[in-house]
Amino acid sequence: MASPLFLCILLVVFGSYVSISAAGDGKQSFVVVSTRSFQTQDVCSTSTGMPRPNGGAVPVVHRHGPCAKSQSTDKPSFAEALHRSRVRTDYIMSRALTMQEQEQEQDEDRVSIPAHLGTSVDSQEYVVTLGLGTPAVEQVVLLDTGSDLSWVQCAPCNSTGCYRQKDPLFDPRKSSTYVPIPCGSDVCNRLQSDHFDDGCTNDGTQCGFRVEYGDGSKTKGVYSNEALTLAPGVVINDFHFGCGYKQGGPNDNYDGLLGLGGAPESLPVQTSAVYSGAFSYCLPPVSSGTGFLALGAPTNTSAFSFTPITPLMNYDTFYTVKLTGISVGGKQLRIPRKVFEGGMIVDCGNIITHLPSTPYAKLESAFRAAMAAYPLLPSDEGDICYNFTGYTNVTVPKVALTFSGGVTVDLDVPNGVLLDGCLAFTESGPDDSVGIIGNVQMRTLEMLYDVSGGRLGFRPVAC
Template structure:
């Protein structure tokens, strides 16, 4: 089945740009061109993005990229800002399995749970889906570190809801909307997954309440609900459970809500497992490029993928974990004891920068710096690896590859999978054997296939 994707056509952008060519010595050379005017813009076309795909695929874009439907008013993250956000998010996820459920009672209002979630402000990639009947377009942040999906709902005034470009979803105008009763099994699963549940009476009917509060101070609460979710023309998920938010707060910007892709029952992949088998994949495009995709269901022929075993992190049903076994720079394997990788890596598309335990991080940083001695290193109190490329017409960057359990070696895209704001997009996660994170910079241009039933993660190079 063909699916709508964005086709990006260049319109008005000023500044210098990077052209990439492969060098014969195994490096990639980046030519810094003089400032020029480009043509930028996007439009929908109907294409089939994935071969042998029986499921549904939808366009996925960076919220600061040229094809974002609702342009964010904030700027793309600097390395320092991205590093701060990534550390806050990593700290939370590490503590989530030990988190206790909190309750909040508000007289005369929906009784809802409180839940300390990950930082919404760290999310970078969005998809546009249809909610309700008739379907209303909603731009949703993509997050493998969250389960419960939500949108802002009408009626909601400016003090209760933040500004968004699209109209608020109004359940009163949908023929398929229904609040979930507080005594239902669906509502009870919120409690079993640390989201808890609350009840309110609307006439003679009880409704299930929800509350999500994130590490960056943003929050949403409202009614846990049932609705039709349209992925593509003719591809509709009936009875999709989501949060209809009537009171929001914090540093939110332009997006309409969040789409949870974690492993708990509230997530989109688990809710649709009867149809798509629980598998899903995505390809994250570079910031300056066009579109990637989010797909539900596994391809009928996975011959283009390399797979490594995947589990969940401790007793946290949300997070997906893989194990790194080695790193190479410029084609040379770094000498790192395998025991320091025992903690594994949480695969997290909402975490911008990858985090490695101290020994592998320091080995990687040292080898990368050795290959980049031609360029001035910007001094840093935190030991970051950032460069000043001003005045260089050509920049040569070494290849970096990650090897996972089973001998699966993944070449990171150059430069999009390595550099962020001129900095090596890796950070120190702490002592050896600590859990690390595979961030979205390193995922860029790869198709990441989550085969949950098969307990494996697949990588396909050059997918977007």
């Protein structure tokens, strides 16, 4: 069996932090952090580590951070990030409700399956640089556990048909390993059952694909086979992806998307014969630093804490876990467990964590009380944002999430709790049955998706 991929590149934190105890509880429940940690640095700061020997490197960076190869020029404000996150969440919730209705009605003729199979790509923030073709052409693609089908823009493609990108377009005519998937093949027929197909193209000989996302962006072209290079000497042959010749809608300095969902079109499922469907990643903070993406599970998982993971009802794409409790500043919030029964979708393509209304209200109240020393910024949207002007250091309460199986995960402070000085949690919306864990809360944790084992692992301080 090929060696699992792994690279842990440590984050250099600007400014210091000190853990302090809440009065009388003897626990380190608050953290003093430098306000510089809320700012994006000008220099990419990395150091390397290799916890898994003989592995290949797949670095992950924030596309608005200093380590991004094709850095976006317009970093969204918190209000914009929250809006994008809500658009994506609303779309996911609509799909979840459709699945609920399908199960309840048990009548396929009466159920409308959404034609848009993707979610909002405008909210996604983390990218990896991969090689596609032979010789390999570098492509910067978004990571998304909420999508399955991977795609890049392909040449020939004019300015009206493709987004502008800084990297060269992938040109299949220049690759010795490119093969379009035939129309009518089993692989192509599966696209139709998964609602990704666009019929037959090029005189009916090649398999067409189409993906439309919830934010209005879309891509279509030829479903294809190609060599995917994850690291020097680590190549996945016959990787199925979409070679997109016609794109539209929002786009911001990326070349395509890498689908990490649970359906057959995704990278983990396509490589399951080698890596057993397991993969992990560590998302670095936006301020600086590099994380990693790894296929396969480490031999020794003793550093991880695991909670059960399941698909969302009968929809394979999304990974769901059960949240059972929340603590702020070392104090467990009094929240009825029944409000978490719908589960939480783990979505690295979402920014903010969306909680059902009851736990969110409890969290907000406790967090505001713990941060009462700092002035709030005015907000028409009800956002909890602080004015740290004039402060060199601020004291932030720890926030911990407890999952089924008794697993408690301490979020990084401040990167896993605050975004631009704002509380990175919000309400799920009108439907409280399902919540979403966003990428802010995942930052600096290694998230290990052991799908065959039915579990999700957390390893702290991994990047």
